[in-house]
Amino acid sequence: MDIEIQSIDNIKGKGLFAKKDFHAGSVIFEEDPVVCCQFSWNAAYGYKACDHCLRPLETAEENARRLSAKPELHLPYPNLCHTDKSTITYCSLCGIHYCSTKCQTTAYNQYHRTLCFERKSDIDDHPLYQLNEMWKQMHYPPETSTIMIIPRILATIQQAVNPEEAQAQFLEFCHRTVNEDSKIAHKFLGEKFVDQISTLHNLLVKAMKPDGISHFLTQEGFQTLIALIGTNGQGVGTSAISEWVTKSLQQQLSPEETVKLDQFIDKLYEDMDSHSGSFLNNEGVALYCLQSACNHSCMPNAEATYLHNNSKLSLVALTDISAGDEICMSYLDECTLQRSRYSRNKELGENYLFTCTCPKCELQAHDPNVTSDEEEEDDEMDDMSE
Structure with a gap:
């Protein structure tokens, strides 16, 4: 590969380091x-995505109609969807939908055989359903993760051909003490919900057989898993309408057609924002081996897309990267940066x-x-005194 994971120091x-030069805009790797x-909540609000890979299950036109609340809307260039x-x-037992038989088979062989509700009539009483409902009551949109991972x-x-190897792979994401796990778990849940960690833990224990995972079902093991997704979970976003917009704007059109398309897209986003706000994508969380090796920088030279x-x-790559350079991304959103x-x-x-020690x-x-809020307050006071 053109990248490699290297040890840096004890802190x-x-x-992740580059083994060759990358130009800004180039793909460093995919996984x-x-x-x-x-x-x-994203799923509960009708954002239709493959349960395994999050690929949209709506057409771009269906997506746009739902998000704008305009059922008669027609998109130009429908062939670009x-x-x-x-x-x-879909699973004939629990009804979960997939984008293809490939995803359904992969999910079944990887985890769904264990997690399938088996009969739709049993869903409300199933501990996994109750775990999801409890989580939803604790974390309203905007969402940053889900305990259901x-x-x-x-x-x-449990379903791995080599469970010990699979467990070792997940443990690679964990590099903290018990006290650190507890601190991250409390932050992840939110201070007012910390007392409910035992309820979440008990529901998980009821839902999962202990075969090969009993140490993860202890209180400490559960906190370790929460800390794992809290520090390594990467947000995922997919969108049928966004893909359509990108491909529409890449067309070779006449100046008149370009203006007309731009106006249509501007109005569409205005309508979607009015009805759905900023919640336009199918959103979820995932764990990635290579991406998780990327350290943070407030001046990132790469981003996940x-x-x-x-x-x-x-x-x-966000900037040109030379062979031997460390590849860093931001753990913070653009506003916080x-x-x-x-x-x-x-x-x-x-x-x-x-604590970040990047060049910035x-x-x-x-x-x-x-804090930046305090800086803004000081600026406002200065403006008032002038």
Whole structure:
């Protein structure tokens, strides 16, 4: 491969390094997730995605109609939508839908055989259903993860040809002490829901047979799994309408047609924003082996994206990267990256238990230790006094 994982030091541990030069905009690598799961509320609100790979199950036109609440809407260039509804299939026992028999078979062989509800009439009483409902009551949109990826992790271990090897793969994501796991788990759940961790734990224990995973079903083991997804979970987003828009704008059109298309897309996004707000994508969380080896930088030289409109991750270079350079991405969103060094490190410390020493943070090392909100308040006071 054109990248490699190297040991750095006792603080950072490992990192991902380039073995060749990459130009800005080029794909550094692509990988499928070890496991992936749609967000709970995202699924509940009718965002139709393959239960295994998150590929959209709606056509772009159906997607646009639902998000804009305009059932008569027609998209131009419908041939640019790549959703093939003829390949959609579902589990005959629990009714879960997949984009293809390939995804259904892969899911069944990896984890679904263990997690299938078997009979739809039993769903309401099933511990996994109750676990999902409890989680939804604790975490309303905007969602950043879902606890339902944990049963998939455990079922993947149980169904593996070599369970010990599968377990070792997941343990590669864990590099913390028991106390650190507990701290991350509490932050992940939110302070007002910390007391309910035992309820979530008990529901998981009821749902899963202990075969080969009993140590993960202890209180400490459960906190380790929560910390694992809290620090390594990567957000996944897919969208039939977004893919259609991208392909529409890549067409060779006349100036008049281009203006007409731009106006149509602007109005479409205005209508979708009015009805659905910013929640436009099928969203979920996944674990990736290579991506998880990327350390954070407040000046990232790479970012994760989903060029195939499913859970296959593409790491794309944001800047030119030379052979031997460390490849870093941001663990913070774009808005947070613009905040002060103190604010950035406050969030990194709370969620990932480390302090960033990237070039941007080193350059701002002597800045005042105040949050960006405090800076804004000071600026407002200065404006008022002038």
